[in-house]
Amino acid sequence: MLTTLEVLTTVVVGVMVGVEFSVAFVMNRILDALPEDSGQLGHAHGGRMLGRVMPFWYIGSLVLAGAWATAGRHDAGTGLVVTAAGLLILSVVMSVLLLVPINNRNRTWTPENRPADWKRQLDRWGRFHYVRLAVILAAFAFLATALTR
Incomplete structure (x- = not known):
């Protein structure tokens, strides 16, 4: 069961990193x-859809990362999973405080x-997004490394 949780967590985070990489x-x-105005309308639609x-x-x-850290608390890679979970917490905080407010405004914009x-x-949203992408990419790397321990 733990192996399934480890793989599922790594895949879910990995796909999320891929989506965010593709956005960036x-x-x-x-x-x-x-x-x-097509680009701005596309950004607004993407903000609504991905939002x-x-x-x-x-x-x-x-x-999932928290469940893995708890279930595998005695495994060698637990510290890596806890670090990944901490980075995922940081990404959520960044999203709520920095990216979501801009996205909430953007998704209602029209050319008028x-x-x-x-x-x-x-552009500001994009800069924050690059930083968040680096954070979740690091979380993914820690999870992938923990998977091999």
Whole structure:
């Protein structure tokens, strides 16, 4: 049972990292290259769509890591799992305090009602997203390493 939990946790966090990597290095670049208002509309749609899914994914990943750390508390890699869980907590805190407020504004914007500084706000979200991506990538690396212990 523990092995299943270990693999499931690693896969769930790994796929989350892949999605966030794709947002940072693929989707945002595609959206930013679209003509006129299309990119901003795409960002707003992505914010609405992923804004519904990601809270469950982030919290679910944290719960899985916590369950792994608890169930495998006597295993050699437990410290790595606890570190990963700490990083996942940091990613949730970052999301709630830094990224979600910008996303909540962005997802309601249209070309008619967006603020004058909308590009600056999206750039700020992007910088925070890069940092959060580094945090969850590190968590994934700790989990993958713990899986081999």
